[in-house]
Amino acid sequence: MIRVGIVGATGYSGVELIRLLANHPHVAVHRLYSSSAEGEALAGVFPHLHQVQLPSLEAIDPQQMADDNDLIFLATPAGISAKLTPQLVNRTRVIDLSGDLRLKSAQLYQQWYKKEPAEGGLLEEAVYGLPEWNRQKIASARLIANPGCYPTASLLGLLPLAETGLADMRSWIIDAKSGVSGAGRSVSLGVHFSEVNESVSAYKVGKHQHTPEIEQELSKISGEEALIQFTPHLIPMTRGILVTAYGRLRSSIDAEQLQALYEKAYEQEPFVRVRKPGSHPRTKEVYGSNYCDIAVHHDPRTDRVIILSVIDNVMKGAAGQAVQNMNLMFGFAETAGLTQLPVFP
Numbered sequence: 001m002i003r004v005g006i007v008g009a010t011g012y013s014g015v016e017l018i019r020l021l022a023n024h025p026h027v028a029v030h031r032l033y034s035s036s037a038e039g040e041a042l043a044g045v046f047p048h049l050h051q052v053q054l055p056s057l058e059a060i061d062p063q064q065m066a067d068d069n070d071l072i073f074l075a076t077p078a079g080i081s082a083k084l085t086p087q088l089v090n091r092t093r094v095i096d097l098s099g100d101l102r103l104k105s106a107q108l109y110q111q112w113y114k115k116e117p118a119e120g121g122l123l124e125e126a127v128y129g130l131p132e133w134n135r136q137k138i139a140s141a142r143l144i145a146n147p148g149c150y151p152t153a154s155l156l157g158l159l160p161l162a163e164t165g166l167a168d169m170r171s172w173i174i175d176a177k178s179g180v181s182g183a184g185r186s187v188s189l190g191v192h193f194s195e196v197n198e199s200v201s202a203y204k205v206g207k208h209q210h211t212p213e214i215e216q217e218l219s220k221i222s223g224e225e226a227l228i229q230f231t232p233h234l235i236p237m238t239r240g241i242l243v244t245a246y247g248r249l250r251s252s253i254d255a256e257q258l259q260a261l262y263e264k265a266y267e268q269e270p271f272v273r274v275r276k277p278g279s280h281p282r283t284k285e286v287y288g289s290n291y292c293d294i295a296v297h298h299d300p301r302t303d304r305v306i307i308l309s310v311i312d313n314v315m316k317g318a319a320g321q322a323v324q325n326m327n328l329m330f331g332f333a334e335t336a337g338l339t340q341l342p343v344f345p
């Protein structure tokens with residue numbers, strides 16, 4: 001059994017990590033840390049955890065945290081990991097769920113997150129934790145930058161095409177919709193029930209912090225500079241992301257070839273399911289699971305490729321993917337603790 005500590009256990013990704021790790025065969029949830037509720041029981045924050053055996057919330061003390069845990073998950077807002085990780089990484093392993101360590105360029109981080117970047121050495125060392133495309137590096141890493149929720153759905157959808165060199169990497173428009181849990185648990189007017197319910201809105205148009213992350217990873221795999229148009233929308237539901245991506249190819253490919261390309265790319269992957277032609281995945285069909293479901297279409301009239309990709313933002317978009325990364329880092333079965341089927345209906 002490895003000893004795992006979670007910082008940010010009182011948040012949505014943190015409590016989802018607990019749900020997954022409570023049933024993990026090789027993990028003990030050893031320590032929980034909080035910046036606001038030290039000394040309290042987690043069940044005081046989350047009554048659904050009443051009578052579940054869990055450690056109480058402790059103050060954040062990096063020295064002690066490194067001594068006490070084989071792995072620390074940082075399920076904290078942007079800006080925290082940049083400060084905590086340098087004190088942890090030489091002494092324990094770290095999986096950061098925030099955006100602090102995903103961008104290799106400190107200047108891009110500053111520009112899109114409007115915060116002080118982590119030191120250069122950390123940005124260089126952090127391994128981008130998208131297992132389907134970076135499995136080997138993850139397995140030997142001591143520091144993982146867990147991908148963002150929108151990038152996870154977008155990249156799993158686009159990378160098989162990006163890899164072939166067939167796609168025009170400056171032509172892609174990514175239209176994405178997210179449930180409200182993507183914004184985390186803290187209260188704000190933007191996620192107030194009466195403002196979100198029965199309404200759909202775009203936000204951060206042309207300014208969303210996941211834009212450079214998606215471009216960075218598309219560029220890495222395609223070998224050319226990707227430039228995307230990314231627009232996120234908020235939808236009145238709790239969990240789920242639907243990405244609809246539109247792009248052009250440099251040379252024509254028919255629908256059967258496109259389908260075969262995706263089926264081959266993901267045939268060995270436990271968590272990516274390529275749908276049959278004509279099927280349109282719904283967020284409900286991955287709810288509560290670590291699956292990403294993808295469908296690919298070619299519209300011969302406009303000569304555009306349309307990719308649909310759905311995930312549960314708290315699972316494959318955050319905690320589920322973090323557990324998948326942990327499994328790889330520690331040599332456990334990749335699916336350990338992650339075999340839940342989607343909750344349906």
Ligand SMILES: NC(=O)C1=CN([C@@H]2O[C@H](COP(=O)(O)OP(=O)(O)OC[C@H]3O[C@@H](n4cnc5c(N)ncnc54)[C@H](OP(=O)(O)O)[C@@H]3O)[C@@H](O)[C@H]2O)C=CC1
Pocket residue numbers: 007008009010011012013014033034035036037060074075076077078080097098099147148149181182183184185186313314317318
């Ligand atoms: N929700 C989602 O779908 C996704 C979230 N993420 C990322 O994961 C991270 C966590 O997100 P999420 O769980 O939604 O966020 P929440 O807002 O739900 O929870 C974040 C937690 O961080 C802790 N925290 C706040 N300030 C500090 C601080 N100064 N020092 C230490 N801890 C602090 C809080 O716990 P306490 O008060 O107990 O310290 C809080 O409960 C974020 O970086 C987010 O962007 C990534 C992908 C998807």
Ligand SMILES: CC(=O)N[C@@H](CCC(=O)OP(=O)(O)O)C(=O)O
Pocket residue numbers: 078097098099147148149178179180181182183184209210232234
């Ligand atoms: C619905 C909603 O608000 N979603 C959040 C998801 C991003 C997130 O979780 O932040 P990082 O991945 O950058 O850490 C947003 O759009 O900012």
